[in-house]
Amino acid sequence: STTLPYPREVVARLGDVAVNQPVHFNYPDSRSPCVLIRKGREVKVGVGPDRDVVAYSTQCTHMGCPVNYDQKAETFKCPCHYSVFDPDNAGQMVIGHATESLPRIILEYDEAEDALLAVSVDGLIYGRQANII
Ligand code: FES
Numbered sequence: 342s343t344t345l346p347y348p349r350e351v352v353a354r355l356g357d358v359a360v361n362q363p364v365h366f367n368y369p370d371s372r373s374p375c376v377l378i379r380k381g382r383e384v385k386v387g388v389g390p391d392r393d394v395v396a397y398s399t400q401c402t403h404m405g406c407p408v409n410y411d412q413k414a415e416t417f418k419c420p421c422h423y424s425v426f427d428p429d430n431a432g433q434m435v436i437g438h439a440t441e442s443l444p445r446i447i448l449e450y451d452e453a454e455d456a457l458l459a460v461s462v463d464g465l466i467y468g469r470q471a472n473i474i
Contacts, residue, residue: 347460
């Protein structure tokens with residue numbers, strides 16, 4: 342059911358996250374690989390004191406291949422059919438065969454703990470009928 346609650350999970354301490362270095366985690370369960378990026382500048386859906394942190398599912402919305410974060414281009418690239426997704430624009434596809442944006446992991450920042458928490462997902466993770474299964 343889509344009414345099941347999302348877990349709240351600490352992904353990283355902001356102070357430990359280097360700019361433009363992907364941090365891998367799984368959310369909302371162990372079979373769903375994701376990545377968090379601290380951009381070092383404010384982006385559209387960024388969280389944290391500098392509004393610069395974003396996170397996405399790394400399963401391509403076309404056929405589920407794992408996308409890679411290209412640190413030079415600052416985009417996610419799918420090696421299977423070359424879709425490209427923009428982390429600065431809510432995971433929107435820039436080029437390619439996918440028809441959906443990369444599912445975005447909704448983050449919250451806990452200032453007291455300097456913690457980045459995953460709290461929900463915007464978009465359907467590839468291959469699922471509901472994100473919480
Ligand atoms: Fe990613 Fe086809 S699986 S573009």
